[in-house]
Amino acid sequence: MRLRILLVTDRDDRAALLKQALDAAHHQVVAVIRSDDDICFYAHQARPDAVMASVDQPGAALLEQLEQLSREQPLPVVVFADRSGSGPLRAAVKVGVSAYVVDGLEAARVAPVLETALTRFAEFQALRRERDAAVTRLSEHRRIERAKGILRERRGLSEKATHAALRRMADAAGKSLPEIAQRILAVEALLGGEAPPDDDGVHAATVSAGAAGFSKTPRGG
Incomplete structure (x- = not known):
C-alpha cells in the first residue's frame, strides 16, 4: 500500500x-x-x-x-x-x-518501523472506539434512568409501566429512547426541576412540556 x-x-x-x-x-x-x-x-x-x-x-x-x-x-x-x-x-x-x-x-529500519506504527495506531484507535462506545452507552443508560425516575414521580407508574410509557413516547416522536429521555430531562430543567440538560440540551430545550408527557403546577398564584 x-x-x-x-x-x-x-x-x-x-x-x-x-x-x-x-x-x-x-x-x-x-x-x-x-x-x-x-x-x-x-x-x-x-x-x-x-x-x-x-x-x-x-x-x-x-x-x-x-x-x-x-x-x-x-x-x-x-x-x-x-x-x-x-x-x-x-x-x-x-x-x-x-x-x-x-x-x-537507518534506511533499512524505516519501512518496518512505519509498518509497526501503523499496526499500533490501528489497535489504539480500535480501543478508543470501544471506550467511546462504552462511555456513550453508560451515558445513555443514565439518561434513560433519570427520565424514568421523573415519569414515575409525575405519573406514579411502576418500573414496567414507566418503561412502556417511555417507549411509546419515543415511537410517537420517531426518536430513540436516549433522545426522548434527553427531551424529558430538558423539560424538567425548564420547569425548575433537578434534571439539567445533558449533551443535547440545547436542542431538547425547544420541546414543550406537553410533548414530554407531563406538566408541573406553577408556584404561587
Missing part, C-alpha cells in the same frame, strides 16, 4: 535518508517541514497517512504539536530520536506517538 508521509526534521541529511528509504518502499513524501513548523497546518493541507519525525530529542514544543495533532487529526506518528531519556519517551507515548526509536535511524 502506497502511503503519503509528512516528514518532520531540521536536518537535510536526515530528510534525504528518510525520503530515500520511503521511496524504496514505494511510499510518497508529501512534504518536509521543520520541527518548529505548524504540523497540524501541514497535516491539514497535505493530508498524509502518517507523520515521521527525526530529531535530536523531542522537545516540549514538538510534543505539544503532536498532542494537538492527536486531538484534531489522529495519525500514525513515528519519531526517530538521536538521544532520549525516560521523560521524553513517556511524554511521546502520552501524546500519541505510535513508534519511538532511539539512536536507530
Whole structure:
C-alpha cells in the first residue's frame, strides 16, 4: 500500500535518508517541514497517512504539536530520536506517538518501523472506539434512568409501566429512547426541576412540556 508521509526534521541529511528509504518502499513524501513548523497546518493541507519525525530529542514544543495533532487529526506518528531519556519517551507515548526509536535511524529500519506504527495506531484507535462506545452507552443508560425516575414521580407508574410509557413516547416522536429521555430531562430543567440538560440540551430545550408527557403546577398564584 502506497502511503503519503509528512516528514518532520531540521536536518537535510536526515530528510534525504528518510525520503530515500520511503521511496524504496514505494511510499510518497508529501512534504518536509521543520520541527518548529505548524504540523497540524501541514497535516491539514497535505493530508498524509502518517507523520515521521527525526530529531535530536523531542522537545516540549514538538510534543505539544503532536498532542494537538492527536486531538484534531489522529495519525500514525513515528519519531526517530538521536538521544532520549525516560521523560521524553513517556511524554511521546502520552501524546500519541505510535513508534519511538532511539539512536536507530537507518534506511533499512524505516519501512518496518512505519509498518509497526501503523499496526499500533490501528489497535489504539480500535480501543478508543470501544471506550467511546462504552462511555456513550453508560451515558445513555443514565439518561434513560433519570427520565424514568421523573415519569414515575409525575405519573406514579411502576418500573414496567414507566418503561412502556417511555417507549411509546419515543415511537410517537420517531426518536430513540436516549433522545426522548434527553427531551424529558430538558423539560424538567425548564420547569425548575433537578434534571439539567445533558449533551443535547440545547436542542431538547425547544420541546414543550406537553410533548414530554407531563406538566408541573406553577408556584404561587
